[in-house]
Amino acid sequence: xxxxxxxxxxxxxxxxxxxxxxxxxxxxxxxxxxxxxxxxxxxxxxxxxxxxxxxxxxxxxxxxxxxxxxxxxxxxxxxxxxxxxxxxxxxxxxxxxxxxxxxxxxxxxxxxxxxxxxxxxxxxxxxxxxxxxxxxxxxxxxxxxxxxxxxxxxxxxxxxxxxxxxxxxxxxxxxxxxxxxxxxxxxxxxxxxxxxxxxxxxxxxxxxxxxxxxxxxxxxxxxxxxxxxxxxxxxxxxxxxxxxxxxxxxxxxxxxxxxxxxxxxxxxxxxxxxxxxxxxxxxxxxxxxxxxxxxxxxxxxxxxxxxxxxxxxxxxxxxxxxxxxxxxxxxxxxxxxxxxxxxxxx
Numbered sequence: 001x002x003x004x005x006x007x008x009x010x011x012x013x014x015x016x017x018x019x020x021x022x023x024x025x026x027x028x029x030x031x032x033x034x035x036x037x038x039x040x041x042x043x044x045x046x047x048x049x050x051x052x053x054x055x056x057x058x059x060x061x062x063x064x065x066x067x068x069x070x071x072x073x074x075x076x077x078x079x080x081x082x083x084x085x086x087x088x089x090x091x092x093x094x095x096x097x098x099x100x101x102x103x104x105x106x107x108x109x110x111x112x113x114x115x116x117x118x119x120x121x122x123x124x125x126x127x128x129x130x131x132x133x134x135x136x137x138x139x140x141x142x143x144x145x146x147x148x149x150x151x152x153x154x155x156x157x158x159x160x161x162x163x164x165x166x167x168x169x170x171x172x173x174x175x176x177x178x179x180x181x182x183x184x185x186x187x188x189x190x191x192x193x194x195x196x197x198x199x200x201x202x203x204x205x206x207x208x209x210x211x212x213x214x215x216x217x218x219x220x221x222x223x224x225x226x227x228x229x230x231x232x233x234x235x236x237x238x239x240x241x242x243x244x245x246x247x248x249x250x251x252x253x254x255x256x257x258x259x260x261x262x263x264x265x266x267x268x269x270x271x272x273x274x275x276x277x278x279x280x281x282x283x284x285x286x287x288x289x290x291x292x293x294x295x296x297x298x299x300x301x302x303x304x305x306x307x308x309x310x311x312x313x314x315x316x317x318x319x320x321x322x323x324x325x326x327x328x329x330x331x332x333x334x335x336x337x338x339x340x341x342x343x344x345x346x
Contacts, residue, residue, distance in 0.1 A: 001018070001020070001055045001056065002017075002018065002019050002020075002049060002053055002054050002055050002056075003016070003017070003018040003054070003055065003056045003057070003058065003166075003169065003170075003173065004016070004017055004018075004040070004054050004056075004057045004058070004079075005017075005018075005057075005058040005059075005162075005165055005166055005169045006036070006040070006057070006058065006059045006060070006072045006075060006076065007059070007060040007072065007091075007096065007160075007165050008032040008036055008060070008065070008068040008069065008071045008072035009060045009061075009062050009063070009064030009065055009068050009069050009072065009093050010064055010065065010068065010093070010146060010148060010160065011029075011065070011148045012027050012028065012029055012148065012160075013027070013028040013029075013032050013035070013036055013039075013068070014026075014027055014028075014160065014161070014162045014165045015027075015028060015036070015039055015040060015043065015162070016162050016165060016166040016169070017040075017043045017044070017047060017049075018166065018170075019047055019049070022047075023166065024043050024046065024047060025162035025163065025166070026039055026043065026162070027162060032065075032067065032068045032071045032072070033067065033071050036071055036072070036075065037075060040075070051079050051082050051083055052082060052083050054079065054083060054086060055085070055086070055087065056086070056087045056088070056089060056173055056178075057076050057079055057086055057087075057088060057089070058088075058089040058090070058091060058169035058172070058173075059072050059073060059075075059076045059088075059089075059090055059091070059184060060072060060090075060091050060092065060093060060096060060165075061073065061090045061091070061092055061184060061185065061186055061187045062092060062093055062186055062187035062188060062189075063092070063093055063094075063111055063113070063119045063132055063187050063188065063189050064093050064111060066186075066188060066192045069186045069187070069188070070186060073184050073185075073186060076088065076181070076184055077181060077184070080181045087178050088178060088179050088180065088181055088183075088184060089169055089172045089173055089177060089178060089179070090179055090183065090184055091165075091168055091169060091172065092132060092187055093109075093111060093119075093132075093187075094109040094111075094119070094121035094128060094132045095128060095168060096160055096164065096165060096168060097109040097111075097144060097145065097146060097158065097160065098121075098123050098126065098128065098144075099164045099165075099167065099168040100158045100159075100160050100161060100164040101144045101156065101158055102126075102164075103126060103142075103144075104125055104126040105125075105126070105142060106122075106123065106124050106125070106141065106142065107123050107141065107142035107143065107144055107156075108120055108121065108122055108123070108138075108139050108141060108142065108143045108144070109121045109123065109132075109143075109144055109145065110138055110143050110144065110145040110149070110151060110154050111145060111146070111149060112145075112149045112150070112151055113134055113189070113190060116136065117134055117135065117136055117190070117251075118134070118135050118136075118137070118138055118151075119132050119133070119134060119135075119189060120132065120133060120134075120135045120138070120139060121133075122139075132187065132189060133189065133212045134189045134190050134212045134213065135212060135216060136213070136216050137216075138151070138153050138154065142155060142156070143155050143156065144156040144157070144158060145157055145158075146158065146159070146160055147159050189209075190209070190250065191250040200248070200249065201246065201247070201248045201249075201253075202246070202247060203244055203245070203246050203286065203287070203290060204244065204245055204246075204247055205242075205243070205244060205245075206235070206236065206243035206244060206245045206255060206257075207236065208233070208236060210245050210247070210252045210255075211229065211232050211233055211236075212229070213245075213251060213252035214232055214245060214252055214255045215227075215228075215229045215232055217252065217253075217254075217255065217275050217276070217277050218232070218255075218273065218275055220277075221275035221276075222273075222275070224334060225333065225334055227273070232257075235257055240259060240260045240261070241257065241258065241259055241260070241272075242258050242260070243255065243256060243257045243258065244256050244287055244290060244291075246276075246283050246286060246287065252277070253276060253277045253278060253281070253283055254274075254275065254276035254277065254281075254283030254284060254286075254287060255273070255274070255275060255287070256271065256273065256274040256284075256287040256288070256290075256291065257271070257272040257273040257274075258270065258271055258272065258291055259272055263301075263302060265301040265302065266299075266300075266301065267298070267299075267300055268300060268301065268302045268303070268304060269291060269294075269295050269300055269302070269303045269304065270303075270304045270305070271288070271291065271303065271304065271305035274287060274288065274305070279313070284314075284317060285317065285321065288318075288321055289321070291303060292321075292322075292344060292346070295346055296346055300346065301345065301346055302343055302344070302345055302346070303323075303343070303344040303346070304341065304342065304343050304344075305318065305323065305342050306329070306332075306339045306340065306341050306342065307339065307340050307342060308333055308337045308338075308339065308340075309328070309337060309338040309339070309340050310337050315340065318342050319342075321344070322344050323342040323343060323344045324342060324343055324344075324345075325340050325341070325342055326341045326342065326343045327340075327341040328340055328341070329341065
């Protein structure tokens with residue numbers, strides 16, 4: 001079996017060509033778009049092979065360098081055009097770091113996502129238990145990353161070898177974890193820097209790509225009372241809910257979750273969550289005004305929300321926006337504080 005492995009997600013590319021007689025391994029520096037195809041061509045020539053002779057091709061789909069990931073996947077798609085019998089294996093950067101680290105303990109793999117953000121994946125007993133996601137902080141615990149990432153707060157820094165890359169690919173081949181070429185989708189996890197720079201501040205419908213940012217804001221705002229990541233994800237698919245977020249250059253800075261429910265005067269809105277990464281920016285006001293405008297257009301008579309009676313800044317904001325106190329729920333919160341029930345009548 002002839003196997004070609006392509007990893008262009010990092011600063012240094014890892015290329016492996018396995019044949020029945022030997023393994024040819026190369027680490028390539030420089031621009032992946034200029035060097036990778038040339039080196040693969042050399043490897044094939046050295047082994048008297050053509051693209052049609054490759055049986056399985058493995059590729060790292062990310063996260064990592066946006067350009068590098070695109071180069072790797074584009075090369076694989078090119079091979080698929082001329083080789084119809086080709087089988088495909090995809091790996092991700094976090095699996096590759098963990099393979100090189102080779103530990104059965106619990107740890108996190110970390111990659112620099114730029115802008116004070118990090119790609120993070122959790123491993124338990126050496127197995128990945130959470131898909132890679134975007135976070136604003138490096139988690140507590142054992143952490144490992146690539147040397148090339150230059151992350152000061154990561155405990156272990158490793159150099160990813162061609163051998164580890166090949167062994168990870170071989171394990172997936174042996175367990176027949178093949179995929180179609182259509183499933184070779186870049187694992188970006190965030191917008192590119194250029195796309196973020198073009199975006200500026202805007203209000204968007206909350207979608208899956210923003211969920212991790214929303215969850216981090218919620219934890220900071222509500223602590224132990226915060227919803228879980230799964231609860232936020234479920235909000236996206238429930239027909240009786242809608243959610244908005246404000247993004248600044250692609251980063252979530254504020255969000256709101258709203259329940260559509262039945263009341264005495266027909267359908268009503270109940271604001272379940274509203275929180276912002278930074279205070280006194282007007283983000284919550286924008287989102288609440290948007291919900292009020294939507295209510296007017298939909299013929300909704302009442303918009304409800306609740307607030308901790310000790311949260312004076314929030315209470316002042318809601319009253320300024322026309323919400324009035326209707327009732328009190330005694331000792332509603334985990335800390336024993338009362339909840340004030342507020343209503344905005346349209």
